[in-house]
Amino acid sequence: MRHDFIDKYSGLDTGIHHLDSRTKFLGSLFFIIVIVLTPPDKFLQFVLFFLVLVSLMLMSRVPLLYVFKRSLVIIPFVGLFIFFIPFIKRSPSAVWSKGLLIWNVFIKSYLAVLSLIVLTSTTSFHRLLAGLEKMKVSKIFILILSFMYRYLFVLIEEVEQMERAWRSKGYSGTLGFKIRTFSQIIGVLFIRTYEKAERVYQSMLSRGFSGDIRILTPDGIKSKDIILISIFSIMIIIIRRIF
Numbered sequence: 001m002r003h004d005f006i007d008k009y010s011g012l013d014t015g016i017h018h019l020d021s022r023t024k025f026l027g028s029l030f031f032i033i034v035i036v037l038t039p040p041d042k043f044l045q046f047v048l049f050f051l052v053l054v055s056l057m058l059m060s061r062v063p064l065l066y067v068f069k070r071s072l073v074i075i076p077f078v079g080l081f082i083f084f085i086p087f088i089k090r091s092p093s094a095v096w097s098k099g100l101l102i103w104n105v106f107i108k109s110y111l112a113v114l115s116l117i118v119l120t121s122t123t124s125f126h127r128l129l130a131g132l133e134k135m136k137v138s139k140i141f142i143l144i145l146s147f148m149y150r151y152l153f154v155l156i157e158e159v160e161q162m163e164r165a166w167r168s169k170g171y172s173g174t175l176g177f178k179i180r181t182f183s184q185i186i187g188v189l190f191i192r193t194y195e196k197a198e199r200v201y202q203s204m205l206s207r208g209f210s211g212d213i214r215i216l217t218p219d220g221i222k223s224k225d226i227i228l229i230s231i232f233s234i235m236i237i238i239i240r241r242i243f
């Protein structure tokens with residue numbers, strides 16, 4: 001079972017990786033808030049924000065190609081938004097406004113996704129959950145994220161097993177036949193994953209699971225965390241206020 005595509009490079013030995021998860025989470029949240037509040041016509045600011053993220057990627061030694069490939073996840077959502085742009089009622093002289101609207105959605109979504117990829121690529125998912133727990137985030141929300149992370153790989157494994165079985169039986173046919181077969185697979189997949197989730201949950205309870213996030217080496221906010229988050233915040237504020 002493949003289970004490292006979310007935080008694949010979280011085990012690297014760099015200064016950013018060793019920062020407390022709360023420091024990185026708050027830094028990412030602050031960055032996203034500033035991005036959202038930035039007017040869409042401030043093109044230079046968006047370029048500088050992008051360069052800041054690239055600098056963080058280089059410092060963390062996370063492959064740039066890996067980050068940019070994962071960032072393509074926003075393309076379907078932006079494409080769907082662009083599809084509905086012509087249906088927005090605007091005057092004929094507002095063509096540039098529509099273009100600016102597309103740019104606004106694309107650049108802010110892309111930079112936000114990039115910042116989250118940098119966060120998850122430099123922080124293991126369990127450390128991130130432990131940091132959220134220390135920040136007194138709702139325990140139900142943390143448990144939902146935890147189970148989603150665990151069962152995501154269970155779901156992927158089930159899909160891969162069913163796909164191999166489907167191909168080994170040499171199923172082929174018309175497009176309509178494939179659609180019917182796929183709909184049946186979806187129903188069977190739901191039942192199988194639900195049953196396996198129940199078994200996994202019972203196994204977790206039998207091993208003493210209490211809902212608390214436990215890691216072998218707990219994080220702690222150090223002076224370098226405060227210094228780095230302060231420098232990062234000052235850089236973002238300078239870009240936002242001066243350029």
